[in-house]
Amino acid sequence: MHIAVIGTGYVGLVSGTCFSEFGHDVICIDMDEEKIARLNAGEIPIFEPGLQAMVEKNRRSGYLRFDTDMKGAVDGADAIFIAVGTPSRRGDGQADLSYVYAAAKEIAPLLRGYTAVVTKSTVPVGTGREVARIIREANPNADFDIVSNPEFLREGAAIEDFMHPDRIIVGTLATRAQKVMADIYRPLSLIQTPLLFTSLESAELTKYAGNAFLATKITFINEIADLCEKVGANVHDVARGIGLDRRIGAKFLHPGPGFGGSCFPKDTRALFETSVTAGAPLRIVDTVIDINEKRKQEMAARVIAACGGSVAGKTIAILGLTFKPNTDDMRESPSLAIIPSLINAGARIRAYDPEGMPEARKLLPDIELCESSYATVETADALVVITEWNEFRALDLARVKALMRAPVIVDLRNVYDPHDMARHGFNYTSIGRPHEFSCPPQKAT
Numbered sequence: 001m002h003i004a005v006i007g008t009g010y011v012g013l014v015s016g017t018c019f020s021e022f023g024h025d026v027i028c029i030d031m032d033e034e035k036i037a038r039l040n041a042g043e044i045p046i047f048e049p050g051l052q053a054m055v056e057k058n059r060r061s062g063y064l065r066f067d068t069d070m071k072g073a074v075d076g077a078d079a080i081f082i083a084v085g086t087p088s089r090r091g092d093g094q095a096d097l098s099y100v101y102a103a104a105k106e107i108a109p110l111l112r113g114y115t116a117v118v119t120k121s122t123v124p125v126g127t128g129r130e131v132a133r134i135i136r137e138a139n140p141n142a143d144f145d146i147v148s149n150p151e152f153l154r155e156g157a158a159i160e161d162f163m164h165p166d167r168i169i170v171g172t173l174a175t176r177a178q179k180v181m182a183d184i185y186r187p188l189s190l191i192q193t194p195l196l197f198t199s200l201e202s203a204e205l206t207k208y209a210g211n212a213f214l215a216t217k218i219t220f221i222n223e224i225a226d227l228c229e230k231v232g233a234n235v236h237d238v239a240r241g242i243g244l245d246r247r248i249g250a251k252f253l254h255p256g257p258g259f260g261g262s263c264f265p266k267d268t269r270a271l272f273e274t275s276v277t278a279g280a281p282l283r284i285v286d287t288v289i290d291i292n293e294k295r296k297q298e299m300a301a302r303v304i305a306a307c308g309g310s311v312a313g314k315t316i317a318i319l320g321l322t323f324k325p326n327t328d329d330m331r332e333s334p335s336l337a338i339i340p341s342l343i344n345a346g347a348r349i350r351a352y353d354p355e356g357m358p359e360a361r362k363l364l365p366d367i368e369l370c371e372s373s374y375a376t377v378e379t380a381d382a383l384v385v386i387t388e389w390n391e392f393r394a395l396d397l398a399r400v401k402a403l404m405r406a407p408v409i410v411d412l413r414n415v416y417d418p419h420d421m422a423r424h425g426f427n428y429t430s431i432g433r434p435h436e437f438s439c440p441p442q443k444a445t
């Protein structure tokens, strides 16, 4: 199969690389010349475990190419995947579809022979139909079908997710397009991955409904965590207790500072806007968005409370800036809400993140970036863990305490054991675990 991928960001680069790993002939296009030059020089512009080796292997064997030239890529492709960004539109929360429509306009005059035009970007219901209209208007003779094939990969585990997905959603009722998609994903059908064929609209909505459901689950456990603090319960015991119920499931029941990232915030906003426009407003999603935004601000208030009611003139050490571990992505990270609030309250911020510092330098110019966790905590009046990178779990706590000015830790990801913290003499706050009510660690049964 000849595949063109338009947009070589997180999703385009991972999808294109994995398609080439399946044995397809793939060309990834981006309008960002610098990005393509870096990829052609063997440099991977994002941090994603396992990606570098897979890109190198498939570039070397000729299955994977990178280019800025749309014409050469689209000509003769069996399928063109549109994987450009769909950020929140400033002001109204709707998905900004200008990149998707621009890509559709660009490919329209270049289509030759039958082509499946596939939206992999997360796009609201109705976008596929509009892409078809744009192509047909620009090139009435084009022989193509539109397919919605939303992507469910998680940054940080993207290769694993793409190669072993729970399911593949293929939104098209056209048999020719279904056949192309079945051929592309054959290596995954062979390992029993369900391929779910639906209408275009159902596939488009499935992606948003999935993300909104997961965002709701996170928000639910965050609120249960707040309640645990008030009534003396441990949120992890409650989460395990409900998660073992197979109707609920154990995933996405870890409390924290509120969800962020490149998908959940923008996708919940876009879904809510779609629902309002369609006359079926999703009130639950609206509430989730509101709670989550407020939660990020409340986290700064927690830090201030842990510092005795004021952070004015104090040095706060922050560990973790990215929206989750194993990515360098800072989009809508809780750190981008918490840190400015602390600065506004008079704090000086020192911070460290294993992969997020180049991006943080641009987005948080007023903070001091340090070279390691230990350098960050030096002379700090409090340490705040915002992202649960593994390396923060294994810190030498005695050393941390000796380096800090005051032994205050605010753990927004519950990476430490409250009993350990008490033993080391820290004044420790976490989420939903009033520590006098936490059982000592037990062996999992």
Ligand code: NAD
Pocket: 006, 007, 008, 009, 010, 011, 012, 029, 030, 031, 032, 035, 083, 084, 085, 086, 099, 102, 103, 106, 120, 121, 122, 123, 151, 152, 153, 154, 155, 262, 263
């Ligand atoms: P990204 O911003 O990392 O990448 C988008 C790329 O598209 C950029 O490199 C940009 O230069 C390029 N681009 C834009 N217009 C173009 C054009 N006309 N021609 C060529 N290149 C063009 O975005 P992303 O995180 O990969 O997300 C892409 C889509 O996938 C979004 O709709 C997103 O919601 C969805 N998605 C993302 C994730 C994720 O974890 N990041 C997961 C699932 C779905």
